[in-house]
Amino acid sequence: MxxxxxxxxxxxxxxxxxxxxxxxxxxxxxxxxxxxxxxxxxxxxxxxxxxxxxxxxxxxxxxxxxxxxxxxxxxxxxxxxxxxxxxxxPGFKLKPKPTTGAKGWLQAAVEVYGGPLLNSWLDRELRLAGRLALADGRVVLAATGPLLRLPQLAIHLDRGVNDGLALDKQTGTQPVWGLGEPESEDILAELAASAGVDAAEIRGFDAVVADAARGAVFGKDDAFFASxxxxxxxxxxxxxxxxxxxxxxxxxxxxxxxxxxxxxxxxxxxxxxxxxxxxxxxxxxxxxxxxxxxxxxxxxxxxxxxxxxxxxxxxxxxxxxxxxxxxxxxxxxxxxxxxxxxxxxxxxxxxxxxxxxxxxxxxxxxxxxxxxxxxxxxxxxxxxxxxxxxxxxxxxxxxxxxxxxxxxxxxxxxxxxxxxxxxxxxxx
Known part of the structure; x- marks a missing residue:
């Protein structure tokens, strides 16, 4: 061999x-x-x-x-x-007003980027990453650790889910990232903190969602690599x-x-x-x-x-x-x-x-x-x-x-x- x-x-x-x-x-x-x-x-x-x-x-x-x-x-x-x-x-990108939520959940307002397999993003830990344009003219890179998740609806609440799941690109793809009220929280503060800057200094941003799991070798004879x-x-x-x-x-x-x-x-x-x-x-x-x-x-x-x-x-x-x-x-x-x-x-x-x-x-x-x-x-x-x-x-x-x-x-x-x-x- x-x-x-x-x-x-x-x-x-x-x-x-x-x-x-x-x-x-x-x-x-x-x-x-x-x-x-x-x-x-x-x-x-x-x-x-x-x-x-x-x-x-x-x-x-x-x-x-x-x-x-x-x-x-x-x-x-x-x-x-x-x-x-x-x-x-392919994946998701933060919208201009990125902090949203409902019923005590904090969510990220995202837009679909490219042509992702939407269902594959469900039930996995996700991170936020991109660049921040600051008031002093600097552009800094920022990346959080595991922060977000797109939780799937339980089968008890959708008995036909195994016959075919179709996610609505607007209502079904907004990940949760915390508990609280969107009026008093800002997901950009999480991104700014990861870069060591003040969120109040952000004048523009380009940020995407990425899988937080590390790539791994597996399978018989270590034949496969997933990432x-x-x-x-x-x-x-x-x-x-x-x-x-x-x-x-x-x-x-x-x-x-x-x-x-x-x-x-x-x-x-x-x-x-x-x-x-x-x-x-x-x-x-x-x-x-x-x-x-x-x-x-x-x-x-x-x-x-x-x-x-x-x-x-x-x-x-x-x-x-x-x-x-x-x-x-x-x-x-x-x-x-x-x-x-x-x-x-x-x-x-x-x-x-x-x-x-x-x-x-x-x-x-x-x-x-x-x-x-x-x-x-x-x-x-x-x-x-x-x-x-x-x-x-x-x-x-x-x-x-x-x-x-x-x-x-x-x-x-x-x-x-x-x-x-x-x-x-x-x-x-």
């Missing part, structure tokens, strides 16, 4: 990463913190950027982080290999691990880059999303520091690749009919290549061949994913990035179960193997 200790170590580190990243803003800062610890320099978008040959850099814009390492022998036409992922996950926000922190984490290793190479045929975007679950249309200008802004400045003109930049793009990494569906043993009858990826059998005839994924024949070569170089087995014709798939940052920049793009990821649940299920070996392929991709 193969030695699984590297995969288990990777899963444990991923659990740490997810615990440190309850919101997209925390995830972007955790990316930056890890990379700065590995010798990367944090750049200010409003400041002048240095000449970058041989440098390692990271920027944070809201809930997005982009990091790259420029080889010492890089030129104005050196290609870039971008691993794209996203920091946000919140695997979609898509599993890919972000794999990219960070791979980029740190790639940055240690003194020479490379490519510029390795991690682009962790925000707002993918909403369509990516924001200043920090893949449909926004952030990646293009960074690339233009990186190549300008290498002396690239407009023609040099286009030549570099023409030889570049983007690996759009996001989760996909493993075949579900209880719902096999929902999957393609032939192409059925399985947990523990390797990362997946995502294919769609209608360009919901950006993979084509050339991308499939390139993916196969990176997997072969890493010594990793790969699987294919395609949807059942009667069950249309979602999309990713892949087609968006390919459209914005014209860079050749491949959609990949890991197979999981319970996608968009408060706690998703992945294969331990798949998580580690994705990072191994990312290393091969960054090596060029």
């Amino acid at each position: 193969p030695d699984t200790s590297p995969a288990l170590s990777h899963a444990s580190d991923l659990a740490d990463f997810v615990a440190a990243s309850p919101s997209s803003y925390h995830a972007a800062e955790e990316v930056a913190r890890r990379l700065e610890s590995a010798g990367f320099t944090r750049l200010d978008e409003a400041g002048a950027w240095p000449a970058q040959t041989g440098g390692r850099y990271v920027i944070v814009r809201d809930g997005a982080a982009i990091a790259w390492a420029v080889p010492s022998d890089a030129t104005a036409t050196t290609p870039v290999h971008v691993l794209g992922a996203h920091t946000d996950s 919140g926000r695997l979609d898509d922190l599993a890919s972000v984490h794999a990219g960070v691990v791979a980029l740190i290793e790639a940055a240690g190479q003194t020479n490379s045929a490519v510029i390795p880059m991690l682009a962790a975007f925000d707002h993918e679950e909403l369509g990516s249309e924001s200043r920090s999303g893949a449909a926004g200008p952030i990646l293009e802004d960074v690339l233009e400045r990186v190549y300008a520091s290498l002396g690239a003109g407009a023609e040099d930049l286009r030549r570099a793009y023409a030889a570049s690749w983007c690996l759009s990494s996001d989760v996909g569906h493993s075949v579900h043993p209880n719902f096999q009919q929902r999957h393609d009858p032939v192409v059925q990826p399985m947990l523990g059998s390797g990362p997946i290549l995502k294919i769609n005839a209608n360009q919901r994924y950006a993979t084509d024949a050339l991308g499939a061949a390139a993916w196969a070569s990176w997997c072969e170089s890493a010594g990793v087995s790969s699987q294919e994913f395609v949807s059942n014709n009667a069950v249309p798939c979602g999309s990713t940052i892949g087609p968006i990035t390919a459209t914005r920049l014209g860079i050749r793009t491949v959609d990949v990821g890991i197979p999981i179960l319970s996608m968009h649940s408060a706690r998703e299920l992945a294969g331990v070996s798949d998580l580690y193997d994705l990072s191994r392929v990312a290393r091969a991709f960054f090596a060029g």
Whole structure:
């Protein structure tokens, strides 16, 4: 039996990463913190950027982080290999007047964010996390411990619940967080206290609800890993691990880059999303520091690749009919290549061949994913990035179960193997 200790170590580190990243803003800062610890320099978008040959850099814009390492022998036409992922996950976000309640219960007024599996959020301890904009101009991150819960109605009061539970998105999703009257309590005070600031100084906030439980390895032979926000922190984490290793190479045929975007679950249309200008802004400045003109930049793009990494569906043993009858990826059998005839994924024949070569170089087995014709798939940052920049793009990821649940299920070996392929991709 193969030695699984590297995969288990990777899963444990991923659990740490997810615990440190309850919101997209925390995830972007955790990316930056890890990379700065590995010798990367944090750049200010409003400041002048240095000449970058041989440098390692990271920027944070809201809930997005982009990091790259420029080889010492890089030129104005050196290609870039971008691993794209996203920091946000489906769930709930605090409304502008977030403290509510009824009958002596304190509740949080939340709005549905993206497309979560609503029922999966019931009867579990939840935390609140995000950023606070203060009166003095500072922006601070805040995250509580276990604070909230969405209690389910007892079966004695809803005898038909096992025939199908449908939660009303307004009345059925407001979690409890204490006892008292909303007129005299403020949930923002809990969030402010976690950041060590005065709630009276808050002038704006972006806060989401996150599962409070830590990721865990379980199952026969420790095959499974369950955690919140695997979609898509599993890919972000794999990219960070791979980029740190790639940055240690003194020479490379490519510029390795991690682009962790925000707002993918909403369509990516924001200043920090893949449909926004952030990646293009960074690339233009990186190549300008290498002396690239407009023609040099286009030549570099023409030889570049983007690996759009996001989760996909493993075949579900209880719902096999929902999957393609032939192409059925399985947990523990390797990362997946995502294919769609209608360009919901950006993979084509050339991308499939390139993916196969990176997997072969890493010594990793790969699987294919395609949807059942009667069950249309979602999309990713892949087609968006390919459209914005014209860079050749491949959609990949890991197979999981319970996608968009408060706690998703992945294969331990798949998580580690994705990072191994990312290393091969960054090596060029």
